[in-house]
Amino acid sequence: MTSESPLLPAFPAFPGEMATLIRRFDWSTTGLGPLAEWPGYLRTSVDLILAVSTPIVLMVGRPGVLIYNDAYAATVAGDRHPGTFGVPVEDAWPEIAGWNRHVLDLGLRGESLSYEDLHFVLPRRGRPDDSWMNVYYSPVYDEIGTPAGVMCIIVENTDKIMAERGRAEAETELRLANERVSLALNAGAVIGTWVWDIPTNHFVADERFARAFSLDPAQAAQGLTLEQVVESIHPEDRPAIEALIAHTLRVGGPYRAEYRVRQLDGTYRWIEANGECQLDAYGLALRFPGVLIDIHERKQTETTLRDLTATLEQRVAEAVAERTLAEERLRQAQKMEAIGQLTGGIAHDFNNLLAGVIGSLTIVQRRLHPDTKAEVQRFLEAANHAAQRGASLVQRMLAFARRQSLDNRPTDINALVHSLEEMLRRTLGERVILETRLQPGLWSVLTDMPQLESALLNLAINARDAMPHGGRLSIVTGNLSLGADHGEDHDLDPGDYVRVEVSDTGTGMDAEVLSHVFEPFFTTKPIGQGTGLGLSMVYGFVKQTGGHIRLSSTPGRGTRFRLYFPRHADAAAAEAEAAALPHTPSGGGERILVVEDDPVVRMLTVEVLEDLGYQVLQASDGLEALETLRREPFDLLLTDVGLPGMNGRQLAESVRQVLPEVPVLFATGYAEGAETRAGFLDEGMEMIAKPYTIDVLAATLRAMLERRA
Structure with missing residues (x-):
């Protein structure tokens, strides 16, 4: 059974097992209510945890209902998943119920907790699995700032703990190996011996030494020169060894060196050479005996x-x-x-x-x-x-x-920029040079063309104001394909995007201004010269279309905005906007049912429609509208979207069960779920944004009724 309402845009907005499970889960059994009625803070928190690869779990409400992401399901819940999903935390983990109740109580009081290297035994891969975790608990606040749950971010340190234990064991093994080497030296457990007669450069070695250096044992027994022996040492080690030998010959005494020697198969093996240079009565090097020890395993x-x-x-x-x-x-x-x-x-x-x-x-x-x-x-x-x-x-x-009603259509951004060039040049004035670099073959995007025009104009006006003494405004477009290894760098999912870059050579912004620039009503302009809504509008519009916006700026060097829009699969050109009607069309006596909960707006709408020549029925909510339908039919339904109880979309579906082809005109001042028309409207449905003019209302009604006829 699913608790997801068809009236809402896709939620959660991410792929994966947990997103699918959230959509299909019967949340009415948990106390959280149907998915469609979840508050904004909860929807945002769920989208956030699904977007990251770190294990994160939400404990919602006083019972701590568990909602978690794919990483938590795989690495923490393990074999208990999906039994732990959607149930109170104390029921999901009864063995640590007291601990979780303590954490949840503190979180609901607004307190945060963190623990390092906690040991857990988790049910993974069909068996108990010792694990070590860093655990960070933070309260999750609702829209009015009250703690409504706890978010737990988990960083598993099992590899770190095991590595530290392995390192301790390796250090112990190294110490024991050194002890064994010392014992081997004392006991004569060596892999070769040599004696070098320095005045004659006569180097004699036993068979084991010869095999270690890949030399002919017979020649080694008869005698070699030092240069012949040194040839077997690794080229990277040879200079240091030759320098150490020269030093020992000058001062005499003990000699110890570690280096690699070439084997018959071409590989190299680590050995340790220990010897002593004996000097004569005049301090000249006379004799240099020594032994070899195999230290290859220790070096490894x-x-x-x-x-x-x-x-x-x-x-x-x-x-x-x-x-x-x-x-x-x-x-x-x-x-x-x-x-x-x-x-x-x-x-x-x-x-x-x-x-x-x-x-x-x-x-x-x-x-x-x-x-x-x-x-x-x-x-x-x-x-x-x-x-x-x-x-x-x-x-x-x-x-x-991100609550405006968008009429998204396939759009050619290059054509849009071309159409705006003349207006932009007039807006920027003579001191600012407009430069456009538009990539040929630019992909189509699905967006609301008037809103995109408004966004580009807002960016241009801001750039102009940042260049009071003149400068250059550049608009650059291009196609961009992001792979799996680059999507995160752009805060975008991997895929194809169209990038629109708007940059100027103006005054730029510092870090403090950048941190607030997209917030509504924030402006650096003098009082009366800016509303502070321009950039916040651009931010919300781009996000609502599924895109992303990046901003970089340096004081004194200018500002650059990069807008990313998802590529539209249908490469068709954008549809032209319908021309406005030159007059206000009148009605022909058709019967219209007006459903509006605001009494003033309803009264004015009824007055307007009657003036236009329509017969008007009226209702204040969905139930009253259905009662009216039972008494008498009508030719068109004009309803607000955000009605109390049954909303406008649900009312339209109920009406169409009785009047299957009746036209429906939705009026919205903003309603959850109605932001994108393509996902909200069926055939025979249109949408009009409040506040609307009588001319627009009349033209829309007339067009809908004529299409039905």
Whole structure:
């Protein structure tokens, strides 16, 4: 059974076993409620843990219901998965129930915990498995800042602990090997002996020495020169050994050296040479006897130990870096999600207010007597212009919150930039040089063309303001393919993307400004010269289309924005926008059911439709609308999306069970699930954004009714 609502965009937004399990799990049995009703903080936290490869588990609510990612399922839950998924933590891990209750209680009080090298026995690969973990517990906050659960990030240190134990054992083995070497020397357990007569350079060695140096035993027994013996030493070791021999010949006394000698098969083996240079009464080197010891195994142990230590440090560094990155992404995601929730809610309320204001002004204009209208026309136009400016600000707020209604279509970005060039040159002025470098054969993307135009204009205006004395604005496009080893570097999944780069040579920004630049209402411009919504709109729009935005800037050297849009599989050219109708089409007596929970907006909509010549039925919610349907049919349903109880999309489905082909026009000031029209609308459905004008409403209704006829 699935708890996922078809009205929401795909959630979780990641592939993998756990994402599939989350969508299919019956969450109504856990106290969290259906998946479609999960709050934003929980959806964001789940998307975050699924996006990283570090084992992470969420303990949600007072019972600590477990939700975890694929890495946790594989390395921690092990053989208990999926039995531990979606159940309270104390039931999933009864053997440490008291520990988990303590951690959960502290987390719900807003406290964080961390432990290093905790020992656990985990059920993995069909048997108990000793494991060591670094465990980091942090509270997860809901939209109002109350701890609602605990996030646990786990870094397994089993390899590190085992490596340290292995290193200790290797060091012990090395010490014992040195002791054995000492005993071998004392007991005469050597692999060869030599005697070098220095004045005659006559080097005599036994058979074992000859085999160690890959020499002819007969020649070694008769005598060789030192130069013939040294030829068998590894070229990299030879200079140091020759220098050490020369030093010993000058001062006399003990000699000890470790080096590699060539074997008959061409490989090299480590040996240790121990001897003593005897001097005559005048201090001249006379005789140099010595023995060989095989230290190859000891050297191999040292090499293994050295490599193990280097690898251990690298693994620890990688684990720490991954944890730091995960924490930073979580903090940023929670901050932007919280701001987005607040901004989206405010925008929704303002849209309804502005719909009432604009609708009322329009009705007043239509009903005023011509003589009176001439006296107040300029005041009405000023009020309407102010309301439309308010609506534009609300749309920017919705863009940042990723709640605007997008009409995504296949788009050729090169063609769009070409069409904007003249407007951009006028906007930038004579002091700023516009440069475009557009890659031929640019891939198509699926996006809302007017919103993309607005985003590029916002970036251009910001660049212009950053170059008060002139400069250069560059717009560069290109295709980009990211493989599995590069996607993370761009915070993007591997795949094909279209990159749009907008850069300037302006004043640039410092690190403090960069950390806030995408937040709504943040601006460095003087009061009255900027709303602080331009870049937040660009950020929200790009994210809502499934893309990513990167920003780099250096004070005094300019700023560069890189926008990444997923490649659209259908390479068809973008559809042209429909031309606006030159007049307000009237109705032909058709019957329209208006469903709107805001009484002011509903009253104005009914008035407008009756003025246009339609018969109007009205309801304040979905249940009342269905009661109206039982009494009398209608020709078109005009409904708000964000209704109390049954939402507009659910109402449309219920109505179409009785009137299968009735046209449905959704009006939205922002509603969860209605942000992308392609995934929200079926055939015979359209969407109109609040606040709308009477001309747009009339034209849309007329077109829908004529298509049905």
